[in-house]
Amino acid sequence: MANRFDDQDMRKRVSLYFDKAMSKEDETAFLSDKDQDPHFVQLFNQEKTAREFIKNQVRRPSVSPDLIQNIRNICR
């Protein structure tokens, strides 16, 4: 069965949605279109998973109390 929406356009819209770069109207239309096409839902979920994984797994080195104190000392 052919997809309802153009693949390239779907991917572009998914990206814009997760980047919070859509207007309210575009976002509403996007969510409505997405739910009408299983392939669209699949792309959406893949992108969501990829972004959450990258965000959650990236190394976030800790900030030592010494660094905070140094900054406070220098800036006072």
Added chain:
Amino acid sequence: MNLLSDTRKKTGEEIFDSELLPHIDALKTFAFHLSYDDDDANDLVQETYMKAHRFIDKYQEGTNAKAWLFKILKNAYINEYRKKSKRPTRVDFEDIVSYHDSDDSRVPGYLDLRQEIFENMMGDEVTIAINALPMDFRTVVLLCDIEGFTYEEISKIIDVPIGTVRSRLFRARNMLKEKLASYATNLGYKDKRGRAKKEEE
């Protein structure tokens, strides 16, 4: 006169504590991924706060403190730390970027990674893959995908047009997924991209 001066100083310190210091963790993460080194990252963060403190009168209370601090840090890195970098000179990707700026939709090869691939990754792969990106691409991924800045905010932080932000992001994400896909291949996953299309044909 003294009273006025004291009031101003106190307000500046309050702003510093309540609006600027809460972003120290995010700044440290950004600095670490720019410099690849914990000590250099600490120096960068410290320098950022020193500059912010020096120019606190330029900051408007209640505006976007995080974006302001990230811009200061990015400039500090560009001005001082990149010169010291022992890493090889980066390849200039601006020609590629300029091409993609014209029309994102013409760029082929958007990559998908299946959910199960992520479930089998340890996490270090993400850090390694991000740090392997050229700096201009690494920066936009860190600012957008890790810190959640909008295109407009990123555009102001790195001083490039919004179209360039978008095209760099598009390319950076594909580069990142490509790197993660090679980890997936090493984990035993086969690259099935293109197979469905061939079967259709």
